[in-house]
Amino acid sequence: MAVALRHGIKVWHRRERGAELAVWAGWLAGAAVLVYCWQLISDKTIWAFVTDAPAQAADLGARMVPPDWGFMRELWLPMWDTINIATLGTALGVMLALPVAWCAARNTTPSAALVRPMALLVIVSSRSINSLIWALMLVTIIGPGVLAGIFAIGLRSVGFCAKLIYEAIEEIDERQVEAVRATGATGSQVATYAIAPQVLPAFAGISVFRWDINIRESTVLGLVGAGGIGLPLNAAITMLAWTRVSLILLIIIATVIVSEWVSAKVRHAII
Amino acid sequence: MSIAATVHRHWRKPPLIRHAWLRWALGAGAALYLALALGTIEVNWIRVWEGLPRAARFFAAFFPPDFTSRTSEIVDGILESLWMTVVATAIGIAMSIPVGVGAAKNIAPAPVYYLCRAMLAVSRSFQEIILAIFFVKLFGFGPFAGLVTLAFATIGFYGKLLAEDIEDMDPAQAQAVRATGASWLQWVNYGVQPQVMPRMIGLALYRFDINFRESAVVGIVGGGGIGATLNTAFDRYEFDSAAAILLVIVAIVMLMEYSSGYLRRVVQ
Numbered sequence: 426m427a428v429a430l431r432h433g434i435k436v437w438h439r440r441e442r443g444a445e446l447a448v449w450a451g452w453l454a455g456a457a458v459l460v461y462c463w464q465l466i467s468d469k470t471i472w473a474f475v476t477d478a479p480a481q482a483a484d485l486g487a488r489m490v491p492p493d494w495g496f497m498r499e500l501w502l503p504m505w506d507t508i509n510i511a512t513l514g515t516a517l518g519v520m521l522a523l524p525v526a527w528c529a530a531r532n533t534t535p536s537a538a539l540v541r542p543m544a545l546l547v548i549v550s551s552r553s554i555n556s557l558i559w560a561l562m563l564v565t566i567i568g569p570g571v572l573a574g575i576f577a578i579g580l581r582s583v584g585f586c587a588k589l590i591y592e593a594i595e596e597i598d599e600r601q602v603e604a605v606r607a608t609g610a611t612g613s614q615v616a617t618y619a620i621a622p623q624v625l626p627a628f629a630g631i632s633v634f635r636w637d638i639n640i641r642e643s644t645v646l647g648l649v650g651a652g653g654i655g656l657p658l659n660a661a662i663t664m665l666a667w668t669r670v671s672l673i674l675l676i677i678i679a680t681v682i683v684s685e686w687v688s689a690k691v692r693h694a695i696i
Numbered sequence: 697m698s699i700a701a702t703v704h705r706h707w708r709k710p711p712l713i714r715h716a717w718l719r720w721a722l723g724a725g726a727a728l729y730l731a732l733a734l735g736t737i738e739v740n741w742i743r744v745w746e747g748l749p750r751a752a753r754f755f756a757a758f759f760p761p762d763f764t765s766r767t768s769e770i771v772d773g774i775l776e777s778l779w780m781t782v783v784a785t786a787i788g789i790a791m792s793i794p795v796g797v798g799a800a801k802n803i804a805p806a807p808v809y810y811l812c813r814a815m816l817a818v819s820r821s822f823q824e825i826i827l828a829i830f831f832v833k834l835f836g837f838g839p840f841a842g843l844v845t846l847a848f849a850t851i852g853f854y855g856k857l858l859a860e861d862i863e864d865m866d867p868a869q870a871q872a873v874r875a876t877g878a879s880w881l882q883w884v885n886y887g888v889q890p891q892v893m894p895r896m897i898g899l900a901l902y903r904f905d906i907n908f909r910e911s912a913v914v915g916i917v918g919g920g921g922i923g924a925t926l927n928t929a930f931d932r933y934e935f936d937s938a939a940a941i942l943l944v945i946v947a948i949v950m951l952m953e954y955s956s957g958y959l960r961r962v963v964q
Contacts, residue, residue, distance in 0.1 A: 474836035
């Protein structure tokens with residue numbers, strides 16, 4: 426224990442002197458990096474706009490109330506589209522994620538030297554490219570609309586789901602697999618009777634979790650033309666119809682809170 | 697039991713959902729939903745069909761990725777994204793600590809709890825892009841708007857996880873510190889903080905990761921960083937440069953993922 430003698434009295438300290446100094450040096454270095462980065466950003470900022478921001482925010486806020494409730498009846502269809510994009514996109518992503526996860530998990534991959542790195546590359550590229558960028562590309566390819574949104578969400582979800590599923594596969598109890606294999610089961614029988622039952626709860630939880638994230642992501646896909654509530658949002662912002670914008674934002678908050686509640690309930694029921 | 701009866705008994709795999717009626721209801725509901733959802737999607741199949749050769753050309757335009765002709769723009773964009781990420785993560789986490797502590801049911805009084813939870817819900821509901829559109833309107837173009845966006849989004853993510861972690865802590869240790877006569881601040885510092893610290897450091901690294909990835913899109917709506925460079929490349933139809941930018945993003949994210957995984961193992 427670190428104890429320092431001060432005026433002949435033993436005083437408790439959390440760390441030894443060396444550790445204390447190291448922690449301080451770490452904080453100092455961190456602060457220096459932070460200040461340096463801040464300086465670089467500050468150079469690129471027009472501060473007149475920033476100091477003006479509170480007045481702008483107040484002005485914008487005043488233009489947003491009251492929300493244009495009458496616009497609501499034109500929002501039901503985009504809202505339905507948004508939910509469809511999220512749900513069907515999640516389904517697509519999960520279906521694509523299963524084989525990828527199978528190839529990426531160390532204990533099930535057909536070849537650790539060749540297939541596994543490829544599966545990991547698929548996972549990383551899907552995860553690091555945002556769904557908006559996927560949508561940007563897909564709108565160019567298959568045209569604007571809900572379908573591009575579904576594919577964007579699906580392609581983006583593959584990486585996330587596959588990563589979590591392959592981690593679940595790697596954590597399974599090997600003894601059960603061995604027991605099933607000892608009965609003379611074929612490879613596909615081992616998969617259905619030994620591996621699948623062990624990862625199924627995790628799989629269901631991951632799907633619902635991703636669905637909840639996808640609801641949030643699909644609200645913005647309309648900004649690049651991929652359907653959903655983002656389309657009227659973009660139109661309202663472009664037309665400076667701020668009372669409509671505030672209504673759409675309220676609807677987004679409500680949907681996200683409901684979907685979060687649903688996903689928490691379902692995951693609670695599974696686990 | 698007679699042998700004949702044993703022979704005719706077959707073992708069946710137990711289903712995931714135990715109640716038969718719930719299983720059937722979920723199945724029927726899913727089928728109904730699928731029919732409805734697929735029925736309302738308007739797909740212009742002619743447009744999709746026309747798009748396929750275009751897709752081939754589109755992806756052909758990506759290869760080979762062109763790192764050379766826009767090198768300085770790419771480097772500038774990546775560096776700007778990195779600064780933005782560093783500052784936004786630091787500010788966001790610093791601001792999410794009071795909110796997160798306030799949103800923990802076991803240590804905050806009820807009014808503070810509901811206020812902080814509401815703040816977290818609002819911050820989590822909006823995609824970074826929507827926030828960025830507004831912050832660009834308020835603060836003008838450039839990395840500052842992106843920085844505020846990422847910091848704001850960090851509050852929702854980090855604050856919620858911090859609050860949940862505090863709610864899951866071991867009350868015995870906190871009580872022991874309180875029993876020594878510690879003030880509230882000392883109690884939080886010595887009774888609560890050490891319990892949540894290891895996980896929160898890991899989550900900070902994870903959020904850094906997310907913020908870098910998100911900084912690639914806030915640029916699309918004017919928030920600075922590599923997203924602005926990427927958007928320019930798309931707008932100019934310089935798909936080979938865009939491919940280079942995407943590859944650089946993937947590489948950096950991969951690098952950060954490995955190093956943050958390593959750091960997390962060291963810390964925990």
